Amino acid sequence: MAEKNIPLEVTLDTESDISKDVSNIVSAIADEEAVLPSPIDINVNNTEQLELPALEWQNYELLPVKIKLTNTGDTVILTAKYADDEHPSIKGGSLDGRYVFAQIHFHWGNTAAEGSLHTIDGAPLPLEMHVVHFNSQYEALDEALKHVGGVLCLVYFFALKSSPNTFLDPVLSNLKDVAFPDVVIKLTPFPVVNLFHIFTNDYFLYWGSTKSESRSHPMLWMISRTQECIDFHQLTQFRVLLDQRMRVISREQTPIADRENRHVFHVNPVTPCCNWTLSPLPHPKYRKDRWLVDRMDIDIGAPGGCREFIEALRREMQGRKSQCETTEE
Template sequence: MRFQLLLIGALLALVPVYAKAGRFEEQDDGEGSNNHGSNASNGGAHRGHFGYTQPDDWLADFPICSGSRQSPINIELQDVKMMESKRPPLGRYGYDTRPKKMTITNNGHSVQLSGVWPARDTPTVYGGPLTGLYELAQVHFHWGADNDAGSEHTVANHSFPLEMHMVHWKKAYQNISEAIKHDDGIAVLGYLLSLDKNANMGIERMRTDFSKILKPRQSTDIDPFPLSLFDLDLLKEGYVTYLGSLTTPPCSESVIWLISVRIKDVTIDELESFRKLQLDNHDDHNYRPTQPLYNRPIYYLYDTPLKG
């Protein structure tokens, strides 16, 4: 909690930077009737065979993994610019809706949550740094072998034991496979989680059935629940946004990242439930090391709370 308050306080002390409406620049100067994305088997990531012990080996099959717009990154506060934008506030719909079907899958690299929602009610985000509507594809998690590491993004080189990614694709591109080909095709809401005694209700609902997906490629339907159980209103404190990539092969540089600066809670029992899952190559963690920033701007938006 102390680290969280220091982080928010430091960001609020930044000098505002005013940005023009539209897509922000990458470099600065120095599922229902349309739910096909929610059920995509790869969800925009996890392609081919790879492991986390030697992530540099990814480059042989996926050379873009050494590109100039890779994720995750370390977020240094001195690199963050405040953005008081004329953009519309970040909004959402469908996250309070209980899906008709919900599935968890051990894909060998993570545990993935997907669902099928009623027509026109698939979870969707819009506004803020996003132009157009972005529909949910899947939710997945990254963790470590102990409590000292696990998150992919770090803040001032500080790691967190768990990170949750909510992967969305731009509906203008018709499907997630096409969206990945575009530099604004994917939007990921990232949440950092810190050890606490407060249970995370979304994770609690998932881990009830983790015993059915202990091994890679196992999948099971679970009792559906609305994604709002993950306490998604955390973005009300503001969020960091930058242009990046998928953090797993093929490392496509198509992602607009939105990372909450308010830290979520996870209990030790919940963390241990993730660690009991068997991953490919006997990996005991599934986080990629941070990648070079290469002068990409990082913005902090504090005046765009989620609505809807």
């Protein structure tokens, strides 16, 4: 099944400002759909393609003044303090204004077969990372959580690989020091973008909400199709963390909410027809010393992708054969 175009009910009045500016389509449905519960299952065949202006990322490469790592008893949170006017932020796309970086936290499971908050094609992934931002019109995240459009959550899924992800070392190497609940430690500052990747296209977008004990919090979810990487040993390090009862944090899968006819957009897809909900290719930062399938810029799930891969594999093997023959001479 191919991805759908924007349905007529979104644009309604062809003479309205909304229909003339696709960037307003997402905000036009916010009040109605931001009250619907999250998480949901993401399937590329059930998304609607949408072309939006590119996202603009600012200051993510800068070094924070300080970084803290906290065991909340439910998860581990990374926060960072920046000098004035140096806070990382994101704008563009469908965003109404500038969204400022607030924190990073993780969702993992009791085994490597579960862990993610959202599911992909009906199945969980081993780890999900949330990079939380709040609209700059609010002073802090707590205030922004009360308002529709106040919070943006970037979602990154992690795929199990045979090699460790060294970019995670600043967090994973310190988890044992925050094993007990409510413990806070300072880390040697590093650019927070080392933990994830910047993207301007090929992502999913939808409105939903999360619940605390007291109220529901509306949220805009932005999900990268490109996965981050982690190996099995690194994944198990999250299981040293203890909850408030001094037991290993036990993660039960949050019930997946019904989509309830909400819109899930596939923004600026790299190809008009995708067979994979998540890209099988890792981010370029992982490709340098990996197998051909991890190094090439070919979407195997796209039309003709398999043929391109076979041709690239043949060229690779021919090059290695020629190199061996030259060495023997």
